[in-house]
Amino acid sequence: MTGAAVVDVVLADDHPVVRTGLRAVLEAEPDVRVVAEVGSAEELLARLRGGLRADVVLLDLQFGPGRLGGVDAVREIVATDGPAVLVVTTYDADADILAAVEAGARGYLLKDAPTHELVAAVRAAAAGEVALGPAVQRRLLGRLRSPGTALTARELEVLALVAEGRTNDEIAHALFLSRATVKTHLVHVYDKLGAPSRTAAVAEARRRGLLRG
Amino acid sequence: MTGAAVVDVVLADDHPVVRTGLRAVLEAEPDVRVVAEVGSAEELLARLRGGLRADVVLLDLQFGPGRLGGVDAVREIVATDGPAVLVVTTYDADADILAAVEAGARGYLLKDAPTHELVAAVRAAAAGEVALGPAVQRRLLGRLRSPGTALTARELEVLALVAEGRTNDEIAHALFLSRATVKTHLVHVYDKLGAPSRTAAVAEARRRGLLRG
């Protein structure tokens, strides 16, 4: 980082109200300075390519449809050796968290985090540390503690097709399996998710962030 | 309304950052005053029952799991002749919009709305007018233009429960209907969405933005 005592922050969120809130919270700290606000991932990358200097980027993962995803932005920023990326998003879905961390995010916070956590995370990210919110930490630990509960790749593949509305027969054809195998996979999925039916399994998987969307 | 020139506003949102943002935006207006902030629907109702006076409530529909839903809060506030309710939420799903409006919300805005729209909506709601954001208006107009194709509120209600993984019997009990009626609604849904099954209908509805998620 700059070595200076002041942390320069860029806010990247498509909600003006959230940006205002983040700015208000951060500027209450004497050692934090908001140097820019952007409303899309494209704008963020453009500004960084244009020479914008910062220590930390507060990045929302969800932007409007049809645009560049937040995770792609993380990958790009990390690849170009840009500022530390602190993901601040609404959802604590496993898929999002894993994708962001894998892409190189320095931290992952939820928007419902208290303000002091937010500020602490910004300072930590600027200092080169990793900053995961308590809720996020709990989620990651939960995954490690219960490896037998996680769906296998094959089971997830089947479940994804179920979520698209395919019938067991269609899934069997799509994956070159017999109906019996599809059913077996689904039985395991129901067991692991504690769901009594295919629709319930899809709902639960969505809730846990195992499926995109 | 108080008849005074100043609009008293209550902020109800479980995200501290969003509350801060809303407060900052609104307090920049001389004729708007934020008289309270709450982080849950229960707290909101408790404060109102406790004598909190306000002209407008800015209410998020999504609160943490296990809690009272935002729509229930709307119903309760309207039933007790409380302040005007302005829903400010993240999603523009038909299900949410229809449910909130039906429950008696005075307006419906998205969180990605520019700040001037937000302020205008607060003033409109305080003046007894209805305030729907442009994106919300577009959605409702789209429904009017294609009346034969759009799902009715009841059909959407049933479909939402299907999306949660409920069985027809459970849905029937939840909505005080017979299984036959639930099935009839679903047949209409399948017909309108061109879906051959419940899971396919849910997938298609998600694709079209009829369900949140």
Next chain:
DNA sequence: GCCGGCATCGTCCGAACGGTCGATGCCCGG
């Protein structure tokens, strides 16, 4: 006043689904 859309309820039946038992083969780790 009548017609059409909406919501409600009922029955019958075939197809899809879920639950339970079984089996085989593979590969990895103790």
Next chain:
DNA sequence: CCGGGCATCGACCGTTCGGACGATGCCGGC
């Protein structure tokens, strides 16, 4: 080498679901 997780397949049976009828009542528009 042997147990266990994973993937694959088969058969049986009860339940749920979907499809196709019909029926009633309400409301709003022509």
